[in-house]
Amino acid sequence: MDIPLLLLSSFIIAVTGLFFFIWSLRKGLLDPDAAGAKVIFSLGEIGRIEEPAATGAGQRELQRAMTASHGEPDATELQARLAADASSARPAFVLLGFAVFWLLVASLAGLTSSIKLHEPDWLTQYAWLSFGRIRTIHLNAVAYGWAPMAALGVALWMLPRLLKTTLEGARFAVWGAILWNIGLAIGVGCIAVGINDGMEWLEIPGQVGVLFAVGGAMIGLPLVFTLRRRKVEHLYVSVWYMGAALFWFPVLYIVAKLPNLHFGVEQATMNWWFGHNVLGLFYTPLSLAAVYYFLPKVIGRPIQSYNLSLIGFWCLAFFYGQVGGHHLVGGPVPEWLVTLSIVQSIMMIVPVVAFSLNQHLTMRGHFAALKHSPTLRFVVLGGMMYTLSSIQGSFEALRSVNTITHFTHFTVAHAHLGLYGFVTLVMFGAIYFAMPRIVSREWPYPKLIAAHFWLVAIGFAIYFVSLTTAGLLQGYAMVDASKPFMESVRVTLPWLEGRSIGGALMTLGHLVFATHFVLMALARGPKRSGAAILRPLARTA
Amino acid sequence: MENEIKLISGAMVTLAIATASLVVLPYLQLRHEPPTPGLKPYTEVQLRGRQEYIRQGCVYCHSQQPRDPSQAPDDKRGWGRPSVAGDYYYDRPHLLGTMRTGPDLLNIGARQPSADWQLGHLYQPRAYTPGSIMPAYPFLFEVKKEAAPGDKVVALPPQFAPAGGVVVATQEAQDLVAYLLSLDRTFPALAPLADASPASK
Numbered sequence A: 001m002d003i004p005l006l007l008l009s010s011f012i013i014a015v016t017g018l019f020f021f022i023w024s025l026r027k028g029l030l031d032p033d034a035a036g037a038k039v040i041f042s043l044g045e046i047g048r049i050e051e052p053a054a055t056g057a058g059q060r061e062l063q064r065a066m067t068a069s070h071g072e073p074d075a076t077e078l079q080a081r082l083a084a085d086a087s088s089a090r091p092a093f094v095l096l097g098f099a100v101f102w103l104l105v106a107s108l109a110g111l112t113s114s115i116k117l118h119e120p121d122w123l124t125q126y127a128w129l130s131f132g133r134i135r136t137i138h139l140n141a142v143a144y145g146w147a148p149m150a151a152l153g154v155a156l157w158m159l160p161r162l163l164k165t166t167l168e169g170a171r172f173a174v175w176g177a178i179l180w181n182i183g184l185a186i187g188v189g190c191i192a193v194g195i196n197d198g199m200e201w202l203e204i205p206g207q208v209g210v211l212f213a214v215g216g217a218m219i220g221l222p223l224v225f226t227l228r229r230r231k232v233e234h235l236y237v238s239v240w241y242m243g244a245a246l247f248w249f250p251v252l253y254i255v256a257k258l259p260n261l262h263f264g265v266e267q268a269t270m271n272w273w274f275g276h277n278v279l280g281l282f283y284t285p286l287s288l289a290a291v292y293y294f295l296p297k298v299i300g301r302p303i304q305s306y307n308l309s310l311i312g313f314w315c316l317a318f319f320y321g322q323v324g325g326h327h328l329v330g331g332p333v334p335e336w337l338v339t340l341s342i343v344q345s346i347m348m349i350v351p352v353v354a355f356s357l358n359q360h361l362t363m364r365g366h367f368a369a370l371k372h373s374p375t376l377r378f379v380v381l382g383g384m385m386y387t388l389s390s391i392q393g394s395f396e397a398l399r400s401v402n403t404i405t406h407f408t409h410f411t412v413a414h415a416h417l418g419l420y421g422f423v424t425l426v427m428f429g430a431i432y433f434a435m436p437r438i439v440s441r442e443w444p445y446p447k448l449i450a451a452h453f454w455l456v457a458i459g460f461a462i463y464f465v466s467l468t469t470a471g472l473l474q475g476y477a478m479v480d481a482s483k484p485f486m487e488s489v490r491v492t493l494p495w496l497e498g499r500s501i502g503g504a505l506m507t508l509g510h511l512v513f514a515t516h517f518v519l520m521a522l523a524r525g526p527k528r529s530g531a532a533i534l535r536p537l538a539r540t541a
Numbered sequence B: 001m002e003n004e005i006k007l008i009s010g011a012m013v014t015l016a017i018a019t020a021s022l023v024v025l026p027y028l029q030l031r032h033e034p035p036t037p038g039l040k041p042y043t044e045v046q047l048r049g050r051q052e053y054i055r056q057g058c059v060y061c062h063s064q065q066p067r068d069p070s071q072a073p074d075d076k077r078g079w080g081r082p083s084v085a086g087d088y089y090y091d092r093p094h095l096l097g098t099m100r101t102g103p104d105l106l107n108i109g110a111r112q113p114s115a116d117w118q119l120g121h122l123y124q125p126r127a128y129t130p131g132s133i134m135p136a137y138p139f140l141f142e143v144k145k146e147a148a149p150g151d152k153v154v155a156l157p158p159q160f161a162p163a164g165g166v167v168v169a170t171q172e173a174q175d176l177v178a179y180l181l182s183l184d185r186t187f188p189a190l191a192p193l194a195d196a197s198p199a200s201k
């Protein structure tokens, strides 16, 4: 079997097929005025902002910055949106509450791991706090706690709005979330005491993972039920991303956890097929779905090119699945596999540019809106980090670059650029938008939103710059045979301390956010007249 | 429903292609790969130690996959020849790793064959490698007034030994060291399969 030839031909056939498929989907592919893009607005609503995270005055300023709106949105449609929001409030609230809890656990665990890397004799007497375990608790708390709970909560909340109907089967999602979180709590406990399946991203024992499979499926059920009742003709692009992600994840997890099947080096390829797909085919599409909804919604303008967004979707679906081999460059795995993954990593530039262009063209001329909208600040910054992390990732996959960066902190910096800079920031923005609608109350202290933003933005900048520097110094020292290995450790030390400082600021930001979230949920703090209530904005124009 | 069907079928086809290329093809290609001649199955003690390596999460800082000299000077650091698939014949789960916060360990048994060194290093890495940022693992040891018969006493440089007592290795620490000492792939690799070679040439 001549595998390289086989792969090359299947690659060419598949790319041709992909473009044919995209073409068949959209008859008016270059139609600039695609109806699909307008699905998220009701009749007469385009030109009108929606930003529940801003104060009443802030909303009026935002509307002014976007220039005046014409006419009033259709009242029955707004009524329908109120019903949509009411139907998703409970499951979204439960999921987001769990998300915030895991965010705090993860941040404290991450900060502890970070400090341990430059203070290796700190708290060594407790096994569960040793670096190998607390770092893994950090990873699992973000990977199975914060990121999916936030992304799924936001997805469930967006869904009835996108389909202009009410959420069907909310109960399943609530129980699914409870099962999932019981699983995660047990899983984290297992890691703490040292019971662990031994593969990165798949540490939680398979027996416990069953709860993820069942819980995840239950969280996905409302999607299926609600789709059947949709009242819109076009499925908005966010629905494509969400729908695919919800079907992809169970397949990934179940294949990865099949007992007694995977072995040796094959298991390593499977491990990174899973590892990168959980990023690329789960968190990324769910977060992109949020950007594609909130960005146009806040500024009241449809995305610039709807078709570009669909092309982006199918290219992502096609290329992203096969990039996992770039985690094994130079390893004892089949050469063709690494090459395939590098090629697909570079191909990923296509959907990334499609997305970035679209975001930029939609925002162009409206960047002033960032001043007035907390949601937009987080979402737009997050979207930019998506572009940066992905372009960085494509280059990081090249053999010449990977040789330097592969085994170093550079990879960890990239991981945070993606999962923090992109996914986490977008989720913060989405939560700021959704929560006022969920609890029908405004954020009590707008200043805390600003404090949260600046703490995490500055903290993360310090985190990323320090760790990237550490990684490069480490990588260059490691490929220089004239330097002893310990030199590659020594050069990183000041930068590892820098990471702890940045990480401490981020953690502080998360504490501010969580406090605000709890105050809001408990209806504490000053109550201001309802920007939270969806109604025609009088006195705009 | 047309859109939904396109969405789900398209999404499943793309994932199937990815799974075929990253999981199924490697499975078929590597299934019959024999162990590298000279590679021995792990003993029971070594397997227990391997489990300890997993429990403590050593893999997050140590890789087990020396690269080819044409790519990086891993061999000059004493980490060994580039590894091949057959070297991992008995490895379940795999522990290839993705970080080198510490050095590669695929041949640590050949590089540091002394059990005493390994035990002392686990108890306090900085006693042997100044400037190391590896955590100390005191919870894998017991400090006793004096050793009982059969105890494995850890020999430490005097300034790192606890005052008024001896450090005794637990069974877990001894298992872990047995595993570390078994990490030795210094025997030659088979000429790699034409299309299964590591990043060579």
Ligand code: HEM
Pocket (backbone or CB within 6 Å): A200, A275, A279, A280, A283, A284, A323, A326, A327, A328, A345, A346, A348, A349, A352, A386, A389, A390, A391, A392, A393, A394, A395, A396, A397, A398, A402, A405, A406, A407, A411, A412, A414, A415, A416, A417, A418, A419, A422, A423, B098
């Ligand atoms: C075009 C898009 C991207 C490409 C081609 C890409 C490529 C890469 C490469 C080459 C590595 C390093 C592997 C190594 O040397 O060990 C990596 C690691 C990583 N990337 Fe990306 N990346 C992309 C986007 C993203 C995004 C959007 C995210 C987050 C959602 C992300 C999260 C991560 C994480 C978490 C790791 C570290 C995994 C680990 O070692 O545990 N990447 N990526």
Ligand code: HEM
Pocket (backbone or CB within 6 Å): A103, A106, A107, A110, A111, A112, A113, A114, A135, A138, A139, A142, A146, A147, A411, A412, A415, A416, A419, A420, A424, A499, A500, A502, A503, A504, A506, A507, B060, B099, B101
């Ligand atoms: C919610 C936000 C965060 C997310 C989504 C996140 C995500 C991740 C991911 C995916 C990894 C694995 C990287 C890899 O294996 O290549 C990781 C590792 C790590 N993160 Fe975070 N992180 C977050 C916040 C933090 C914070 C606030 C700190 C505090 C300093 C931190 C410190 C660390 C450390 C020390 C590691 C281990 C790196 C290593 O193994 O060398 N993270 N994080």
